[in-house]
Amino acid sequence: MEAFLFYFCGAVMLLGAIGVVIARSAVMGACSLILSFLGSAGLFAALSAPFLAVLQVLVYAGAIMVLFLFVIMMLEGPVMETETSRPKLWTTLMALVPAVIILAAVAIWLPAGRLPGFTSSVPEDFGQPMPVAAKLLGDYVFAFEIISVVMLVAMVGALALARSKRNQPWT
């Protein structure tokens, strides 16, 4: 069961990642990326880390990608089928040859006919809300606070840059 979940979520992630690369329209690319994130959330869930899985969906698939999509849709508008040219042979080769080489390298490096087994190397309460909170707000509280300050500065900076005119009000 565990192995099945791992390979299934891994396949979903890979499919999503390939989709991002080969998608014609940016919107389809963003959708493929969401699929990939959902796959990684599934991996966390299979590791019995529900908190991380849910956060993966909530933050990456839910919040960040919605903003991505929002911006792409705003810029692209309701237009599609703009790109009609077929990819040239040599660009396809340029993409395929390194991919095959890497795949072959991985296949040779792995012990023949056997993939790495599953060992329970993660602690029992890995990825539950309590341990994550203890790490974030206990062990690494200083880094956590510093990051929030950096984010705040970035937000204010983005607002300042987005103002088109000098005398425009801040709202």
Add this chain to the structure above:
Amino acid sequence: MLAIVLEATAKIGFMFALIMGLVPVLIWAERKGSAFIQDRTGPNRAGVLGIRLAGLIHPIADVIKLLAKEDVVPAMRHKFLYALAPMLVMIVAMSTYAVIPFGDYIMIGGEKIELIVADLEVGMLFVLAIASLGTYGVALGGWASNSKYTFLGSLRATASMISYEITMGLAIMGLFLIFGTFRLTDIVAGQGDLIWGWLPKWGIIVQPLGFLLFIASVYAETNRTPFDMSERDSEIVAGYHTEYSSLKFALFFMAEYAHMVVAAALIAVLFFGGYQIPWLPRPVLEANAGAMLTGGLIAGGIVLGIIAWAFFRRARREKGWYNDAREREPGFLGSVCVVLALVNLGALGLQPWAISELGASLYATFAQIGAFVIKVAFFSWLFIWVRWTVPSFRYDQVMRLGWQIMLPAGLVNLLVTALWVFAVHQP
């Protein structure tokens, strides 16, 4: 293994039946309720052999119409995403129910079965995560239709959903602090307590501001009036689903009501004690099951008798009004009431006052499930009530309310709650 599968199937089936049963009723309530509020009659035509049930047959006619309708699609659509969007909306609306507890537990064959599909440690965060995915169906549907109206509708919907998701999360953070858990079953169990011995410890009592913020942001998330700018008829036709017809439109339409039911269930679970009946905790229910059941059956019989009498009076009065099948309706409904009343009184023959322990436990479970369903139905009705009595906001007003009023209010609420919880737990 088989038992687990059966158990899960039964629970999923119950939740599915609750949603799919409430959706047509809500559509009916929306039409009849709006008619009542605007002093109209509302739907009263569709009927089977003269039985019209005050318009309740109309949803069935709707389903037949939508199934039989031609599926008109825009030629320049994005084929894949256009077909995917309505499914996404429906999937998101349905999957939230997995973590909502609809009852305490039920004893079957000496085994205690929790009445929740998936009792996740992070239940409420799961709800938020699924809700954040709900944006995609709307956004992609509007974009893939390749029309200006749908595009504007989906941009508006996305903007309001992004803005209010944050407030929605903040509004319930205070609740998590007070009950110390994300698990919805624990939150509901915690609301069974009493403060000072008489006030139920419901979410609305301990977090009144959180409740207001949550209900407002939930209305914005479901795109209902007063936050309905994504489908405002006078500005952008029907918004993001303008270009959808037939069953694809039906999916959007049903998903809206399914979203309402899930929002109502969340409000009930988080702020109104879920399946808890105030001042009647489970032990009291079980101890007095016999007396309550007997009283309930007698009262039910009497009430049904009075209703039947009213129907029969109406049947006599309306004789000769229509001269067609419609005249059968009051008489038929009156007979149904008489039969039900007789069943109620006949059930007294089973000696409900001497109910066994197992029966008392079952009675308590079903009473609590009933309380949950009543709460969900009431808050679903509240959505309709608000839609037809409150004028809607302009787009900029929605944005200002979300970012400049509700978000700071949510932060203040969280801060005050955190300080209070800190003061109580660490003197």
